[in-house]
Amino acid sequence: MEEVFRQAIKELEQQHPSVLATVIRTKGSTPQKPGAKLLVRQDGSAVGTLGGGCVEGDIWFAAKQLLRRHGPAEVKEYVLNEEIAARDGLICGGTMYFLIDPVYEPDQALPYVREIAGAYAGGKPVALTTLTRPPKGSALTVGNKVFFRENGSHEGTLGDEELDKVAGQKARELMPQGKCEYVALPNGAQVFVEAYTTPPQLVVMGGGHISKALTPLAKTLGFRVFIVDDRPEFADPVRFPEAEKTIVGPYDTGLAQFPVNANTYIVIATRGHRFDDTATEAAVRSPAGYVGLLGSKRKSLLIFQTLFRKGISDERIAAVRAPVGLDIGGRTPEEIAISVIAEILAVRFGGSGGPMKMDARLLAKAKEKAAVPAR
Numbered sequence: 001m002e003e004v005f006r007q008a009i010k011e012l013e014q015q016h017p018s019v020l021a022t023v024i025r026t027k028g029s030t031p032q033k034p035g036a037k038l039l040v041r042q043d044g045s046a047v048g049t050l051g052g053g054c055v056e057g058d059i060w061f062a063a064k065q066l067l068r069r070h071g072p073a074e075v076k077e078y079v080l081n082e083e084i085a086a087r088d089g090l091i092c093g094g095t096m097y098f099l100i101d102p103v104y105e106p107d108q109a110l111p112y113v114r115e116i117a118g119a120y121a122g123g124k125p126v127a128l129t130t131l132t133r134p135p136k137g138s139a140l141t142v143g144n145k146v147f148f149r150e151n152g153s154h155e156g157t158l159g160d161e162e163l164d165k166v167a168g169q170k171a172r173e174l175m176p177q178g179k180c181e182y183v184a185l186p187n188g189a190q191v192f193v194e195a196y197t198t199p200p201q202l203v204v205m206g207g208g209h210i211s212k213a214l215t216p217l218a219k220t221l222g223f224r225v226f227i228v229d230d231r232p233e234f235a236d237p238v239r240f241p242e243a244e245k246t247i248v249g250p251y252d253t254g255l256a257q258f259p260v261n262a263n264t265y266i267v268i269a270t271r272g273h274r275f276d277d278t279a280t281e282a283a284v285r286s287p288a289g290y291v292g293l294l295g296s297k298r299k300s301l302l303i304f305q306t307l308f309r310k311g312i313s314d315e316r317i318a319a320v321r322a323p324v325g326l327d328i329g330g331r332t333p334e335e336i337a338i339s340v341i342a343e344i345l346a347v348r349f350g351g352s353g354g355p356m357k358m359d360a361r362l363l364a365k366a367k368e369k370a371a372v373p374a375r
Helices: 002-013 055-069 081-086 108-121 160-178 211-222 251-255 273-283 299-310 314-318 331-351 360-370
Strands: 018-027 037-040 047-049 072-078 097-101 126-134 145-149 154-159 180-184 192-195 201-205 224-229 245-250 264-268 290-293
Touching: 002 018, 002 037, 002 047, 002 108, 018 055, 018 192, 037 055, 055 072, 055 097, 072 160, 097 126, 097 314, 108 126, 108 145, 108 192, 126 160, 145 160, 154 160, 160 180, 160 192, 201 211, 201 273, 211 224, 211 331, 224 251, 251 273, 264 273, 264 331, 273 290, 273 299, 299 314
Parallel strands: 201 224, 201 264, 224 245, 264 290
Antiparallel strands: 018 037, 018 097, 037 047, 072 097, 126 145, 126 192, 145 154, 180 192
């Protein structure tokens, strides 16, 4: 999405109208999830993706038509039935909802788009809320917006003070991790809230073999990577070329030198129990949204006992992923690293971490259809 906004800035700076199409809601199996974007330029070209194939082509066409007739923002429902999905080789059968949002006055949108790009680049988190369905019986307009900042300031309105209040509460909740959420209210109103912040950060406490296998994976997936170890030969930029910063020093004071926030994932993989104690305590006292501890259940329980004695809350200790990672049966550092990064991604994207294997009902349906002669 970051590239979409960077390209949008270029279009707006040249005073070119454009359309931003966004997936705001999905049901069932779909090729993209909420937050995916496609920027359609005035010349008909585009950047970004909504999942490819028939989905993207149809929404792209609708965006160009909207721009041509100078129409208002609209929400489109797109049902991916089996025939449509099969036409483009997609194995899905869900429903997608799109906000097709035109920008006709570039000067009005440019300041907000620049702030969103700034949030990606390390600036303060921001959020954009958009009315996607007015309350029942209301004359409010789809596309009304409020732009929220971390300091509490905001600009714009959804058209109703109570709606603005609800949107603001949800925006503040989502800003720390840069997530998006579709909100349906009892009065029939629907609001899409998008928050933007820096890229996710991985702090690895300990520079051993598993850490060395983990950091390239994280870097490839767009994480900012930080390393802390009390041994110079392990907290070494040459050993960890993916790391943005390496700290040699105690784990508690070393962690304090990184920009830890709610969008930070900490993995504790030190060389011994007493170091794990110190590192885990520092991690749970930080605002990190994820803390994972490498090692056995027995070791983890001993460390938890220490944390309880030190007054760490039940909720914070219960949130620690220990042992860290998904159970894939791996044993080597590389295999363990994959299980750890898989769990981190599941937490980040809201996945269950379970298998996606089709159940017996779907297999039976496929067998039933296979028995019908092809036309």
